Amino acid sequence: MEGEVAEVVDRGRHPDVVTPWDQQEWRTAALEWVAGELAAHGLRACGPRRVRLRPWSVLVRLAVGEGGAVWFKASPPAGRFEAGLTEALAGWVPEHVLKPVAVDAGRGWALLPDGGPRLADVLEAGPDDPRIWEELLRQYADLQRSLLPYAGEMEALGVPGARTAALPGVFDQLVAENGALTDAERATLHGLRPRLVRWCEELAALGIADSLDHADVHAKQVLVPAPGRFTFFDWGDANVSHPFCSFLVPAQRAVERYGPEVLPRLRDAYLEPWTGDGHTARDLRRALRPAWRLGALGRARAWGRLFPGAASTTALAGDPQSARSLLQLLDEPLV
Incomplete structure (x- = not known):
């Protein structure tokens, strides 16, 4: 999967930032998790990945279906709670937040739908x-x-x-x-x-x-x-x-x-x-x-x-x- 897809990486003002995305084993595991969760929803990633790397997050946009998109987010250890919180908020206040496609709270990973323009x-x-x-x-x-x-x-x-x-x-x-x-x-x-x-x-x-x-x-x-x-x-x-x-x-x-x-x-x-x-x-x-x-x-x-x-x-x-x-x-x- 990884070698077949073009990838655009944005490191912003942090050209030397080191994140787990730079580790092949971690990156492969993350992409396999995304592929599995998408498949469970009848979806498949297509087209180039847009990767945004910052000292505080890994964010990957993946195109799915006809013009759709999902976002994979990985948080650092001190922010790992975000994945589980995102899932809980979707149950408590669904009218105000995104409902994740999938969450791995233990690893701090979340797969999120496209929620419209910022x-x-x-x-x-x-x-x-x-x-x-x-x-x-x-x-x-x-x-x-x-x-x-x-x-x-x-x-x-x-x-x-x-x-x-x-x-x-x-x-x-x-x-x-x-x-x-x-x-x-x-x-x-x-x-x-x-x-x-x-x-x-x-x-x-x-x-x-x-x-x-x-x-x-x-x-x-x-x-x-x-x-x-x-x-x-x-x-x-x-x-x-x-x-x-x-x-x-x-x-x-x-x-x-x-x-x-x-x-x-x-x-x-x-x-x-x-x-x-x-x-x-x-x-x-x-x-x-x-x-x-x-x-x-x-x-x-x-x-x-x-x-x-x-x-x-x-x-x-x-x-x-x-x-x-x-x-x-x-x-x-x-x-």
């Missing part, structure tokens, strides 16, 4: 209307609310726990283990810790339980299967944490695209579904401020989920990126 491609084709992000955030909040009862089950699947009460400990570990922080930056972060504890207390006082934090919702991580509908995917950076921590990334990306004037509407759109639990808009807005800061911890943590040996230099090992995320804790929230 939001980034839809916006590029136009119209680029910021109101699209308002509906996206409403639907994402609905997903998080639906997952509130499953926090423990997600952790049992291996999704890293970063519950609100545990975030000071997550912070301590990230600061202690990051070799890219200067002595001055480390001292500044240590001085920030009492305030971080208060932010966690403020967030906990709201009374909204921990749920799934995607930690990286942006236009390339959201599919648009139909106008006004959004499918969320790529859960490799996820944590079980306070749901409001998710707001940081989409808000930042929207501000970069449209300017800060879009934030009030995006904030209110995201918070609207949470008012159904008896919380006032004022209390929700107040809680979003500490959550904006604490969302940086999920981003800092995600940079440690790389393939062993994927990075040959410190610059690719995740520490500098993680350090930048930690230092974002110092920034004043824009909401």
Whole structure:
């Protein structure tokens, strides 16, 4: 199978990245698994493979049938939970996520259907209307609310726990283990810790339980299967944490695209579904401020989920990126 198919490999900004795809035995096993799972669904891969290799994932697009496609994804050991989580989410919140064709949770492999264009491609084709992000955030909040009862089950699947009460400990570990922080930056972060504890207390006082934090919702991580509908995917950076921590990334990306004037509407759109639990808009807005800061911890943590040996230099090992995320804790929230 392998020698008969043309292959286009994209390593992006990581030309020297080393992933399991570079090991013939692993690659053969993965392709045989894909072929077997496709055959079980009456499908067969055809045409060239498009392979996307990054320090944090192996992603392969395979053409099937008449113009169709499937995607094989392999996650690194620290992100292996993603395959099992993807399968579980399809049962818990099927209206918001992709239903995998097949999953091997033990190996961190998933075979996914084509779910339509990415939001980034839809916006590029136009119209680029910021109101699209308002509906996206409403639907994402609905997903998080639906997952509130499953926090423990997600952790049992291996999704890293970063519950609100545990975030000071997550912070301590990230600061202690990051070799890219200067002595001055480390001292500044240590001085920030009492305030971080208060932010966690403020967030906990709201009374909204921990749920799934995607930690990286942006236009390339959201599919648009139909106008006004959004499918969320790529859960490799996820944590079980306070749901409001998710707001940081989409808000930042929207501000970069449209300017800060879009934030009030995006904030209110995201918070609207949470008012159904008896919380006032004022209390929700107040809680979003500490959550904006604490969302940086999920981003800092995600940079440690790389393939062993994927990075040959410190610059690719995740520490500098993680350090930048930690230092974002110092920034004043824009909401």
